[in-house]
Amino acid sequence: MDYFDRFAIPHPSPAIYASMVAIGLTVIAILIGLTYFKKWSYLWREWLTTVDHKRIGIMYIIAALLMLFRGGVDALMMRAQTAVPDNKLLDAQHYNEVFTTHGVVMIIFMAMPFIYALMNFVVPLQIGARDVAFPRLNALSFWLFFMGAMLFNISFVIGGSPDAGWTSYFPLAGNDFSQSVGTNYYLMSIQIAGIGTLISGINFVTTIFKMRAPGMKLMKMPMFTWTALITNAIVVFAFPVLTVTLLLGTMDRLFGTHIFSMTNGGMDMLWANLFWVWGHPEVYILILPAFGIYSEIISTFSRRNLYGYTSMVASIVIISFFSFLVWTHHFYTMGQGPLTNSIFSITTMAIAIPTGIKIFNWLLTMRKGKIEFTVPMLYSVGFIPIFTIGGVTGVMLGMASADYQYHNTMFLVAHFHYTIIPGVVFAMLAGLTYWWPKMFGFMLNERIGKWAFWFIAIGFNVTFFPMFFTGLDGQARRMYTYSEASGYGPLNMLSFVGAVGLAIGFALIVYNVYYSTRHSSRNIGSDPWDARTLEWATQTPVQSYNFARTPHVDSIEAFWDYKKKGQPLFKGSIEKIHMPNNSGVPFIMSCIFFVWGFSFIFSMWIPAIITTIAIFACMAHRSFEKDDGYYIPVEEIEATEKDSEVLADENR
Amino acid sequence: MSELFPRKQVMGFVFSLVLTAAALTVYFLDVSFAVGMTILLATAFIQAAVQLVGFMHAGESEDKVAIYANIYYGIAIALVTIFGTLLILVWDM
Amino acid sequence: MKTDNSLPLEYGTEQNKLNILGFWIFLGAEVMLFATLFATYFTLEHRTGSGPAGAEIFEITPVLIETILLLTSSFTIGLGVHAMRLGRKNAMMTFFAVTLLLGLAFLGVEIYEFTHYVHVGAGLQVSAFTGILLTTLGTHGAHVTVGLFWGLFIIMQVKKRGLTPETANKSFIFSLYWHFLDVVWIFIFSFIYLKGMM
Ligand code: HEM
Numbered sequence: 001m002d003y004f005d006r007f008a009i010p011h012p013s014p015a016i017y018a019s020m021v022a023i024g025l026t027v028i029a030i031l032i033g034l035t036y037f038k039k040w041s042y043l044w045r046e047w048l049t050t051v052d053h054k055r056i057g058i059m060y061i062i063a064a065l066l067m068l069f070r071g072g073v074d075a076l077m078m079r080a081q082t083a084v085p086d087n088k089l090l091d092a093q094h095y096n097e098v099f100t101t102h103g104v105v106m107i108i109f110m111a112m113p114f115i116y117a118l119m120n121f122v123v124p125l126q127i128g129a130r131d132v133a134f135p136r137l138n139a140l141s142f143w144l145f146f147m148g149a150m151l152f153n154i155s156f157v158i159g160g161s162p163d164a165g166w167t168s169y170f171p172l173a174g175n176d177f178s179q180s181v182g183t184n185y186y187l188m189s190i191q192i193a194g195i196g197t198l199i200s201g202i203n204f205v206t207t208i209f210k211m212r213a214p215g216m217k218l219m220k221m222p223m224f225t226w227t228a229l230i231t232n233a234i235v236v237f238a239f240p241v242l243t244v245t246l247l248l249g250t251m252d253r254l255f256g257t258h259i260f261s262m263t264n265g266g267m268d269m270l271w272a273n274l275f276w277v278w279g280h281p282e283v284y285i286l287i288l289p290a291f292g293i294y295s296e297i298i299s300t301f302s303r304r305n306l307y308g309y310t311s312m313v314a315s316i317v318i319i320s321f322f323s324f325l326v327w328t329h330h331f332y333t334m335g336q337g338p339l340t341n342s343i344f345s346i347t348t349m350a351i352a353i354p355t356g357i358k359i360f361n362w363l364l365t366m367r368k369g370k371i372e373f374t375v376p377m378l379y380s381v382g383f384i385p386i387f388t389i390g391g392v393t394g395v396m397l398g399m400a401s402a403d404y405q406y407h408n409t410m411f412l413v414a415h416f417h418y419t420i421i422p423g424v425v426f427a428m429l430a431g432l433t434y435w436w437p438k439m440f441g442f443m444l445n446e447r448i449g450k451w452a453f454w455f456i457a458i459g460f461n462v463t464f465f466p467m468f469f470t471g472l473d474g475q476a477r478r479m480y481t482y483s484e485a486s487g488y489g490p491l492n493m494l495s496f497v498g499a500v501g502l503a504i505g506f507a508l509i510v511y512n513v514y515y516s517t518r519h520s521s522r523n524i525g526s527d528p529w530d531a532r533t534l535e536w537a538t539q540t541p542v543q544s545y546n547f548a549r550t551p552h553v554d555s556i557e558a559f560w561d562y563k564k565k566g567q568p569l570f571k572g573s574i575e576k577i578h579m580p581n582n583s584g585v586p587f588i589m590s591c592i593f594f595v596w597g598f599s600f601i602f603s604m605w606i607p608a609i610i611t612t613i614a615i616f617a618c619m620a621h622r623s624f625e626k627d628d629g630y631y632i633p634v635e636e637i638e639a640t641e642k643d644s645e646v647l648a649d650e651n652r
Numbered sequence: 653m654s655e656l657f658p659r660k661q662v663m664g665f666v667f668s669l670v671l672t673a674a675a676l677t678v679y680f681l682d683v684s685f686a687v688g689m690t691i692l693l694a695t696a697f698i699q700a701a702v703q704l705v706g707f708m709h710a711g712e713s714e715d716k717v718a719i720y721a722n723i724y725y726g727i728a729i730a731l732v733t734i735f736g737t738l739l740i741l742v743w744d745m
Numbered sequence: 746m747k748t749d750n751s752l753p754l755e756y757g758t759e760q761n762k763l764n765i766l767g768f769w770i771f772l773g774a775e776v777m778l779f780a781t782l783f784a785t786y787f788t789l790e791h792r793t794g795s796g797p798a799g800a801e802i803f804e805i806t807p808v809l810i811e812t813i814l815l816l817t818s819s820f821t822i823g824l825g826v827h828a829m830r831l832g833r834k835n836a837m838m839t840f841f842a843v844t845l846l847l848g849l850a851f852l853g854v855e856i857y858e859f860t861h862y863v864h865v866g867a868g869l870q871v872s873a874f875t876g877i878l879l880t881t882l883g884t885h886g887a888h889v890t891v892g893l894f895w896g897l898f899i900i901m902q903v904k905k906r907g908l909t910p911e912t913a914n915k916s917f918i919f920s921l922y923w924h925f926l927d928v929v930w931i932f933i934f935s936f937i938y939l940k941g942m943m
């Protein structure tokens with residue numbers, strides 16, 4: 001019986017049992033639903049085995065939204081617990097688990113897939129490509145991420161959630177202080193998802209380097225593609241660091257090494273160091289795609305070219321390199337000498353400069369523009385002041401000696417939410433609303449969207465602005481409660497009120513999806529926003545092959561110039577198109593990874609060995625497989641393209 | 653016939669053996685730490701370059717620029733990571 | 746698939762070129778992977794706790810044998826690619842096979858080395874130093890092991906399907922991987938062993 005004890009949760013509470021039941025019922029409902037409506041083979045054929053970048057993008061969106069709600073529930077629980085002094089809603093242990101899973105879910109399983117969702121859907125279209133360079137690997141990336149996320153999410157009902165913070169510092173995260181399997185979940189599930197992300201990084205760098213439409217030189221790429229390129233370059237060089245860090249953590253916890261331990265020469269500070277060698281580049285991975293999205297949206301809705309394209313490109317290239325030079329600012333107080341802290345203080349402030357340049361570029365793009373305040377534009381305009389507050393407080397934190405005061409207080413929490421929420425959440429909601437018509441063939445309702453925006457923007461500030469003050473007054477982060485005498489009560493209550501406002505905003509977005517699905521017009525053409533880049537030159541819904549004829553590009557805003565100046569975009573006749581075959585291997589292999597991770601988490605060595613072999617067997621299978629793809633014949637393309645506007649108005 | 657003979661490979665191989673022998677001097681001779689490290693850094697990086705250019709044909713295709721940019725970028729960040737870590741945790745701790 | 750005949754076979758199709766560039770970028774990631782291990786190793790090098798230090802356990806003979814084996818295998822796979830570009834399938838397969846045998850021998854010596862370490866009290870769990878030493882060497886060794894299987898599969902495919910753009914491409918990419926492992930070894934040899942014994 002002892003053997004099974006480890007699968008039990010160490011700190012059960014009625015809420016957890018309720019969630020267990022809820023998860024069980026949902027799974028059963030889904031299974032029954034699929035069987036009843038005979039959707040199994042549809043699901044397998046069209047989604048689980050797909051290698052189409054557009055479908056993969058949509059699956060990323062669904063997963064990211066699910067995770068947004070999971071992380072959001074965690075957030076509400078935290079704000080509710082701290083709303084009043086000496087609250088007993090959650091106990092200390094439960095609170096630890098909640099803030100840990102909140103951080104991990106939001107960064108690794110919400111922000112990352114959301115970014116990859118939009119990159120997957122948009123980048124190949126923007127560069128006029130048929131798909132990414134390695135469609136099969138792209139599917140593998142998605143499924144690895146998905147299985148990693150699922151593995152992480154079962155932790156709270158099987159064996160216990162991680163509870164050492166999303167940074168999981170040793171020695172707290174070591175076996176002595178974190179005895180449940182929670183931290184094993186952290187290590188294995190992020191490892192699996194991280195491998196997927198690394199593969200995506202390689203895939204997109206190759207795609208953007210090699211598969212651009214004829215004439216699209218590097219300096220003619222749309223801004224979002226530029227940021228995607230740089231983001232993925234950072235991924236390629238930062239994620240291996242995470243892989244090794246997690247590996248070493250796993251060695252310590254499962255195989256008794258002493259890398260991060262307090263005895264036998266181990267060094268706990270090394271974890272903090274390695275974590276942030278990955279961690280700081282990671283925050284730029286999160287923000288750069290947002291910069292790209294805002295650039296597209298702001299120039300579309302100001303009806304002007306992006307101001308200072310070259311300086312924009314230069315600043316993201318500089319950021320990509322500098323993001324690897326600042327990591328120490330996360331642990332100024334760890335004990336290294338003033339020399340180190342000074343060096344990293346300077347690099348940290350330097351990186352704020354290219355970031356600032358971009359803000360001015362967007363402002364100057366809007367200047368004299370005919371601005372149209374659509375929902376995506378609202379998010380973009382809202383982003384600018386909010387993110388500036390985040391950046392300015394970042395520079396405050398970047399001053400090493402001042403950081404001794406701010407470090408580990410709510411001030412820091414306010415800082416990074418002021419960067420990440422406008423920088424990732426606003427951007428993703430803006431991007432989702434902007435590209436939604438291209439994905440699904442109808443627009444989201446603007447009125448509900450605007451309501452949601454205002455709830456989110458105001459709710460966000462009400463939630464996080466008070467934290468600057470409580471932080472300066474000394475309220476530490478990650479504390480499950482505080483005394484009445486501390487005086488933090490009223491401002492924390494205000495935060496809670498703001499959090500409820502945020503929740504209403506997200507609920508409105510869900511309602512908007514439902515409402516628009518039922519009521520929006522399906523007759524919107526292929527370019528409803530009157531936009532500027534190539535993805536709007538395809539028909540809606542986008543065909544599996546993206547472009548019937550490869551576009552020829554000779555300006556940054558090829559589609560705009562095609563529309564306004566009549567520069568030809570599609571030349572030549574339609575030829576047969578080569579397409580990759582679907583494959584079930586990425587999905588199956590990722591399922592095996594799931595079991596593999598689970599086996600390691602619970603130190604079950606026999607299944608661990610079997611699944612390791614099975615994973616390599618999948619790769620061997622791939623090596624021997626002959627897969628030449630297939631061709632779509634010309635007649636079929638012509639038939640589908642017949643009534644597409646783009647073809648029609650080329651002959652105008 | 654001359655085309656058949658793998659000159660580049662043979663020269664690369666001989667060269668890497670020579671460099672290995674040079675590196676071994678730090679073991680067989682009594683050198684100071686500074687001199688020893690200098691020798692090792694030189695031999696290791698030259699050998700890596702020989703492999704990269706001679707054997708791996710890094711510069712032969714149309715993607716030469718991308719390949720070299722990728723390698724240089726990787727090496728630069730690798731060095732920053734290694735020396736930064738040493739600075740933080742060893743030299744300045 | 747369209748084939749371009751002005752280039753070596755392995756660059757023949759568009760997909761081939763993508764594969765090669767993609768693999769180079771993967772190698773860029775591998776550089777960071779090993780760099781992180783090295784950063785950790787250098788940090789923990791002298792933190793030996795109650796266990797032995799590097800100078801006490803390293804032996805020059807097996808290390809030298811490993812080095813020569815790997816350097817030679819890097820040479821033979823270079824010859825293999827050379828033969829492939831001349832269209833000599835059998836010579837190419839022979840060179841690839843020799844490479845793999847050398848790799849196998851390397852692995853054998855490395856396994857001997859590991860048992861030796863455990864024997865002299867430098868097992869994985871002894872100290873921070875032994876932990877990261879064996880993890881770093883082990884990561885390289887695991888790469889070689891994967892390479893052995895991968896190389897074998899490629900030889901089998903060349904044998905069965907001949908030298909096509911596809912098999913040539915795989916072989917070339919495998920040679921990149923193998924050379925890269927040699928480069929990593931050069932750094933292990935210089936900065937773990939020689940530096941440790943200096
Ligand atoms: C203007 C540029 C920025 C500067 C100068 C800056 C500076 C800093 C500093 C010094 C810290 C550490 C504070 C402490 O722990 O005491 C920090 C934490 C953090 N920053 Fe920033 N930052 C900047 C931009 C960003 C951006 C763009 C993001 C994300 C999109 C971000 C996300 C974070 C996160 C997540 C943390 C805290 C992580 C944790 O400890 O849990 N920062 N920042």
Ligand SMILES: [Cu+2]
Pocket residue numbers: 279280283326327329330
């Ligand atoms: Cu940072």
